[in-house]
Structures are given as C-alpha cells and as structure tokens.
Amino acid sequence: EDQVTQSPEALRLQEGESSSLNCSYTVSGLRGLFWYRQDPGKGPEFLFTLYSAGEEKEKERLKATLTKKESFLHITAPKPEDSATYLCAAVAQGNKLVFGAGTILRVKS
Amino acid sequence: DAGVIQSPRHEVTEMGQEVTLRCKPISGHDYLFWYRQTMMRGLELLIYFNNNVPIDDSGMPEDRFSAKMPNASFSTLKIQPSEPRDSAVYFCASSLGGARDTQYFGPGTRLTVL
Numbered sequence: 001e002d003q004v005t006q007s008p009e010a011l012r013l014q015e016g017e018s019s020s021l022n023c024s025y026t027v028s029g030l031r032g033l034f035w036y037r038q039d040p041g042k043g044p045e046f047l048f049t050l051y052s053a054g055e056e057k058e059k060e061r062l063k064a065t066l067t068k069k070e071s072f073l074h075i076t077a078p079k080p081e082d083s084a085t086y087l088c089a090a091v092a093q094g095n096k097l098v099f100g101a102g103t104i105l106r107v108k109s
Numbered sequence: 110d111a112g113v114i115q116s117p118r119h120e121v122t123e124m125g126q127e128v129t130l131r132c133k134p135i136s137g138h139d140y141l142f143w144y145r146q147t148m149m150r151g152l153e154l155l156i157y158f159n160n161n162v163p164i165d166d167s168g169m170p171e172d173r174f175s176a177k178m179p180n181a182s183f184s185t186l187k188i189q190p191s192e193p194r195d196s197a198v199y200f201c202a203s204s205l206g207g208a209r210d211t212q213y214f215g216p217g218t219r220l221t222v223l
Contacts, residue, residue, distance in 0.1 A: 032209045043113075043200050043214030044152070087152065094165055095208045099152040
C-alpha cells in the first residue's frame, strides 16, 4: 500500500534556529514528490516538486531534497511567518497524490 | 487568474439533509480533484476528473457521495443524506497535467453536519 509518513508531527523553533522536516514514502515507482504549505483556514499552497533522487530545489529559506526513500525540507534561519503546516505528498499508482499527515511548524520570535 | 473558487466557504446543516459543494477550476486546467481533510485521516483524495470525465472515484466513501463535472468550468460534490461523520473541510484542486503536475487548491468548504 502506498504510504507517506512525516516527522515530527510538530516542531517548535526559535527564530533563526535551522532544522529539517522529514517525509518518508513507500510508493512503488515514485512519479513525483510534492511539498505544500498550509496556513490555518486555507488550502494547501504549492512549494516544490521533486522527480528524481538527488534532486534539490530552493526557495528563500526553504530547501527540499529527495532520496530513494525520503525527502527533507530544510528550513534555514526561520522567521515567525514560516509558521504553518507543511505537507508532503507522493504521486502513487493510479496517477493520484497520497498525502502525509503534515508537520506543524511554530517559529517564535 | 482568480485561482480555484469554491462555494460555500462554510456550510452548517442537519443530519439527513442534502449538501452540495461547488468548485470552479482554473481556466485551462484539464484535471479537477476533490479532497477531504479531517484531523483523523488528513487529506484524502475522493475523486478526480480529466476533461470532465470521472477517472477514479475509489476514494468516495459511500454511495451517499456523488460528484459531477457538467463542463470544464464547474464541478459539484453532493452528499445525500449527510451524516455527522461527514463533517470535514472539502477542497477542490485543479492541474494542467494530472497528479504529476502541480495541483492548485481552492480555499475549501468547511462542512459541519449536526
């Protein structure tokens, strides 16, 4: 069964304290790995797509990486406005996205 | 572009009533997806359409749920009769090229069934 697991469930950081979020997946024949950001009361907002192991993408303080079994979202020197839920999703068989449960990030100033 | 539009944003209804959720995808997007998000189960795909045709409805929980896409700019998700366990946030998303392409989500409809 296709499955996506995110850790930790919640993460509290001080402003400027860098860290990483993990997304491990068991999907046969990965066709893509997505990272989304979701703010309270809003729909998920696209961040990155990764298609092959070794691929990396960056945007401001965020950097996403992909291996054959997991993906990481690295957050460098976070700010309070980076507080959100970060969702990982893998493209599974049947051309469908399977989402992880998300990591709730809180950055305190 | 206005993005994906959903209505209503909030819906409160009583058990047994019919509920209809509406979605307008981004113009030009050939794929439309309906998701449900709950604390217990996270974000789950219910059904998706390609060029207005339902492709996979294996995520639709029961026969009480139905979805239609009469044209490229409009889709509905209907629950009849509604039950308290249907309470969730329902999202619509659209993309150019299916699940491998970026899906753009609407703001969601928060459904509460009393």
